[in-house]
Amino acid sequence: MPQKPQSTAKQLVLVGGGHSHAIVLKQLRAKPIPGLEIILISNTRFAPYSGMLPGHIAGFYSFEECHIDLEKLAKTTGIDFIVDEAVGLDLQKNLVFSTKSQPIKFDFLSVDIGSTPATLSVPGAAEYAISAKPVPQLLEKWKQLLTEILAQPQKHWHLAIVGGGAGGVELALALEAHLGKLIKNPHHLTLHLLHKQDEIMSSHSQWVRRCLTNILTNRGIQLHLNQAVSAIKKTSQKKIISCESGLEVECDEVFWVTQASAPAWLKEAGLTTDERGFILVNDKLQSLSHPQVFAAGDIASIINSPTPKAGVFAVRQGKPLYENLACVLQAKPLKPYQPQKQYLSLIGTGTGEAIASRGNWGFGPSQVLWWWKDWIDRRFMKGF
Structure with a gap:
C-alpha cells in the first residue's frame, strides 16, 4: 500500500486563550492563511474578558456575557482546540509540553497566557488568599463565597483585598456594590484594602487617585496604606494578614491583586525574559532569543516600548500579532508594532x-x- 504523503503545511501552536489570541482567531476566521495547521491550547474553554470582569462581580453581567467561548470560536475558524495547561517547551525540537496531552510539535509558537499575581514571596499567600488570576479559580471562589454569605445572613463578614492598583480598587468597589445589596445590615460587612505604597493607583493622575480614594472611604472601605503584607496565617475561624509595620487584619477571605508575575517554565525553557519572567519581544512581537516564538498580552514585554499589564494593550496587539504570524509563515518581512504612549x-x-x-x-x-x-x-x- 502506498504511504500517505507527509503534510507540507506549517504548524502554528497558540498557547493560551488571552485577548490577543482571541483576536488572532477572529482574524483567521475572516482571512485564513493558506498552508497552515493551527492548534490552540488553553487551560479553559471560556476565556474571560478583563474589561467586564469587575462588572460581572458587581452583578451587571452574566458569565456568558463576559466570556469568550474558545471552543466555539476555534470550530468556526477551523482549528484544533485542546483544553490543557502548557507547562514546558523544548525549543531545540520545537515541542510544547502540557499536563494531559502528548508533546505537540510546532513550526511557530505564539504565547498569550496572561499573568498571575506574585504570591510566592509572601508566606501563606498562595495557600490562603484568593488570587485574582487565573480568573476561573477566582470566579469559582467568588461563587462559593456568595453561597456562604446567603446561608449566613446574620454573620458579620470581614473581607480584604491586597493590592491598590486599578485591579484591586475595581475589585474592592465591585465587591462592596454586590455584597452591599446581599447583606442588608451595613454593619455586617467590613472591607479592607491594603496597599504597600502611600497612595493607590500610582500609574494614574493625582486627580484620579484622590477621586477614587474618596469613593472608597465614602463607601466604608477601610484603606490601609504603606502596608506591605509579610504573611497570611490561618486559624480555625479566621485568616490573619500580617504587615511589616506590625498591623494585623483578621478576615474571612483575602483577595490577592498584586503586581503581575509569569510562570517559571518560560525562562526555564531558555526564552529571554525580563526580571519578572515575562517573554522579551521585539517590536514585531517576536522573541528576542527564539525567532520561531511570538508573544503578546501580559506575558510579553516589548523591549523598547514597555507597557502596563492592561487588557487594552492585549486587545490592540491582536491584529499586529495576526499580521506578523501571517508574514513569518509566508516568509514575508515582519511589520513593527508601536503601542500608544497614553491610553x-x-x-x-x-x-x-x-x-x-x-x-x-x-x-x-x-x-x-x-x-x-x-x-x-x-x-x-x-x-x-
Whole structure:
C-alpha cells in the first residue's frame, strides 16, 4: 500500500486563550492563511474578558456575557482546540509540553497566557488568599463565597483585598456594590484594602487617585496604606494578614491583586525574559532569543516600548500579532508594532458609574461614562 504523503503545511501552536489570541482567531476566521495547521491550547474553554470582569462581580453581567467561548470560536475558524495547561517547551525540537496531552510539535509558537499575581514571596499567600488570576479559580471562589454569605445572613463578614492598583480598587468597589445589596445590615460587612505604597493607583493622575480614594472611604472601605503584607496565617475561624509595620487584619477571605508575575517554565525553557519572567519581544512581537516564538498580552514585554499589564494593550496587539504570524509563515518581512504612549481607562465604580483616566487628565464618576464603557465592552464581545 502506498504511504500517505507527509503534510507540507506549517504548524502554528497558540498557547493560551488571552485577548490577543482571541483576536488572532477572529482574524483567521475572516482571512485564513493558506498552508497552515493551527492548534490552540488553553487551560479553559471560556476565556474571560478583563474589561467586564469587575462588572460581572458587581452583578451587571452574566458569565456568558463576559466570556469568550474558545471552543466555539476555534470550530468556526477551523482549528484544533485542546483544553490543557502548557507547562514546558523544548525549543531545540520545537515541542510544547502540557499536563494531559502528548508533546505537540510546532513550526511557530505564539504565547498569550496572561499573568498571575506574585504570591510566592509572601508566606501563606498562595495557600490562603484568593488570587485574582487565573480568573476561573477566582470566579469559582467568588461563587462559593456568595453561597456562604446567603446561608449566613446574620454573620458579620470581614473581607480584604491586597493590592491598590486599578485591579484591586475595581475589585474592592465591585465587591462592596454586590455584597452591599446581599447583606442588608451595613454593619455586617467590613472591607479592607491594603496597599504597600502611600497612595493607590500610582500609574494614574493625582486627580484620579484622590477621586477614587474618596469613593472608597465614602463607601466604608477601610484603606490601609504603606502596608506591605509579610504573611497570611490561618486559624480555625479566621485568616490573619500580617504587615511589616506590625498591623494585623483578621478576615474571612483575602483577595490577592498584586503586581503581575509569569510562570517559571518560560525562562526555564531558555526564552529571554525580563526580571519578572515575562517573554522579551521585539517590536514585531517576536522573541528576542527564539525567532520561531511570538508573544503578546501580559506575558510579553516589548523591549523598547514597555507597557502596563492592561487588557487594552492585549486587545490592540491582536491584529499586529495576526499580521506578523501571517508574514513569518509566508516568509514575508515582519511589520513593527508601536503601542500608544497614553491610553484611556474607564474605571467602573460598581454602581453604574465610571471614571475616565488618561495621562494627567481625569473625569467622573459619571453614568454616561459607564454607558460608554458598557457599549465598548459589549461591542467587543459581539465580535466573538
